[in-house]
Amino acid sequence: MRVAIGGISHESSTFSTVPTTLQHFYERGYHEADDLMSAFTGTKSALGGFIDAAQVAGYDVVPTMMASAVPAGPVTAEATETLTKRLAEMIQQVKDTGPLDGVLLSLHGAMVSELDDDGESYIVRKVREVVGPDLPVIVELDLHGNITQELVDLASVCVAYDEYPHTDPYERGYEAGIHMAEIVRGGKKPTPVIVKVPLLTAIQRQHTHAEPMLTFKRLAREIEHERGIMNVSYLPGFPFADIAPTNFSIIVTADNDEAHARDAANRLATYLWSIKDEFRVEPKPVDLAVTDAMKSSVKPIVLADISDNPGGGGPADGTVLLEALLRLGATNTALVPMVDPESVKAAQAAGEGNPVQLKLGAKVDNMHGEPLDVSGTVVRLTDGKFVHTGPMNTGVQVDLGDTAVVELDGQNGGKVKVVVTSLRYQPTDLEVLRSQGIEPTEQQILVVKSSVHFRAAFTPIAAEIVEVNTPGLTNPDLTLLEYHKLARPIYPFDADMTWEP
Numbered sequence: 382m383r384v385a386i387g388g389i390s391h392e393s394s395t396f397s398t399v400p401t402t403l404q405h406f407y408e409r410g411y412h413e414a415d416d417l418m419s420a421f422t423g424t425k426s427a428l429g430g431f432i433d434a435a436q437v438a439g440y441d442v443v444p445t446m447m448a449s450a451v452p453a454g455p456v457t458a459e460a461t462e463t464l465t466k467r468l469a470e471m472i473q474q475v476k477d478t479g480p481l482d483g484v485l486l487s488l489h490g491a492m493v494s495e496l497d498d499d500g501e502s503y504i505v506r507k508v509r510e511v512v513g514p515d516l517p518v519i520v521e522l523d524l525h526g527n528i529t530q531e532l533v534d535l536a537s538v539c540v541a542y543d544e545y546p547h548t549d550p551y552e553r554g555y556e557a558g559i560h561m562a563e564i565v566r567g568g569k570k571p572t573p574v575i576v577k578v579p580l581l582t583a584i585q586r587q588h589t590h591a592e593p594m595l596t597f598k599r600l601a602r603e604i605e606h607e608r609g610i611m612n613v614s615y616l617p618g619f620p621f622a623d624i625a626p627t628n629f630s631i632i633v634t635a636d637n638d639e640a641h642a643r644d645a646a647n648r649l650a651t652y653l654w655s656i657k658d659e660f661r662v663e664p665k666p667v668d669l670a671v672t673d674a675m676k677s678s679v680k681p682i683v684l685a686d687i688s689d690n691p692g693g694g695g696p697a698d699g700t701v702l703l704e705a706l707l708r709l710g711a712t713n714t715a716l717v718p719m720v721d722p723e724s725v726k727a728a729q730a731a732g733e734g735n736p737v738q739l740k741l742g743a744k745v746d747n748m749h750g751e752p753l754d755v756s757g758t759v760v761r762l763t764d765g766k767f768v769h770t771g772p773m774n775t776g777v778q779v780d781l782g783d784t785a786v787v788e789l790d791g792q793n794g795g796k797v798k799v800v801v802t803s804l805r806y807q808p809t810d811l812e813v814l815r816s817q818g819i820e821p822t823e824q825q826i827l828v829v830k831s832s833v834h835f836r837a838a839f840t841p842i843a844a845e846i847v848e849v850n851t852p853g854l855t856n857p858d859l860t861l862l863e864y865h866k867l868a869r870p871i872y873p874f875d876a877d878m879t880w881e882p
């Protein structure tokens with residue numbers, strides 16, 4: 382048994398002003414053939430899961446191409462075409478050099494392309510053109526996917542992450558790999574059913590270790606254990622995509638029993654609709670969050686800049702929270718990251734240990750504060766490379782690009798250390814600070830540009846976690862966004878609506 386593995390993964394915010402180009406994929410994550418195997422073997426990634434499942438189930442995987450880029454605006458037509466063509470070409474090569482029994486794909490589910498709002502269906506259509514309509518194609522998806530009936534029709538099984546923070550891409554990849562063996566050798570015939578629930582939720586409440594998602598997740602697991610059910614996937618979706626499929630998707634796959642899959646999906650959807658009011662987010666005002674954190678007798682207080690989350694398409698150069706920290710005189714404080722390649726260059730020119738003056742941040746758009754005129758000291762200059770050691774993407778190397786740690790002078794003797802990077806990265810691992818010489822447990826205040834993912838690594842060390850009401854692309858108040866393509870009615874915008882599956 383011989384299975385091709387690969388994928389294209391992107392989460393696209395249609396509200397971002399920065400298009401995602403081929404270059405973004407090449408600089409962040411692009412691997413072919415043997416390079417793919419050496420990049421992912423032994424890692425807790427989706428592909429790492431495919432590879433291990435194949436080994437345990439005793440079949441061969443043949444690497445093709447894997448491309449991913451940091452979330453930003455829609456993927457350009459050129460990038461979509463080039464990457465998809467290459468993936469299809471490499472699957473064709475696998476087919477030409479031996480028997481091909483299946484394809485395991487790591488996709489996202491929220492890729493918007495200039496060519497197609499439903500980027501994943503575009504990809505899988507091109508793969509189907511190579512492998513035909515009947516070969517098993519199993520697709521692993523991020524929990525943030527905005528999924529269409531077409532994708533469910535094109536794929537044999539969709540397996541989405543169960544956890545947010547995403548601590549289980551490996552486990553779901555492994556699961557997908559085992560399903561592949563069950564289908565090819567075991568004769569299972571997957572019958573997937575999707576139910577689209579017209580509910581739009583802020584990502585901050587999609588967190589699966591807290592209510593309302595916790596109880597929902599438990600119910601989904603119970604259903605997954607029913608005889609004949611292969612997989613239960615639930616995707617609260619990515620709200621920062623103004624496209625028709627954006628809402629809450631529930632996908633249940635049974636073994637040759639569509640009625641059971643539909644009944645199970647409807648039960649889950651009915652429960653979800655009953656808790657639809659529990660997804661509200663009430664973040665703390667900026668100045669109050671800072672002054673309370675400064676007064677706290679326990680540390681570190683983690684202030685989450687939830688609205689400038691690079692994982693949701695934010696530029697990660699927002700300055701509103703930093704401005705408050707400097708003005709209010711916060712000390713023993715570290716902020717990560719501030720993406721500003723110009724300021725990194727200025728810090729490099731000044732050199733380690735020397736004073737520096739910067740016009741810092743807020744250079745990408747006008748939604749994340751103003752550039753700040755700041756002065757301080759260059760503490761450290763690095764190449765920005767480190768390896769994840771925490772619960773997410775364990776073992777995967779990250780590249781922040783050239784990076785500078787600067788300690789900025791605030792009012793009343795305040796001092797704020799800022800990790801200024803050249804590339805965007807969502808802080809999901811304590812190594813992002815430790816690799817820059819900052820010990821997170823010793824800080825009074827830690828500021829992270831992240832909506833939820835930081836929790837996996839930071840909850841164990843945090844005295845308290847505070848969601849701060851900064852302005853920005855990933856602000857939880859979705860009424861601030863102007864939607865045009867969203868399928869209506871949808872809750873909570875159409876507050877009086879009724880719905881049943």
Ligand SMILES: [Zn+2]
Pocket residue numbers: 523524525547
């Ligand atoms: Zn996600």
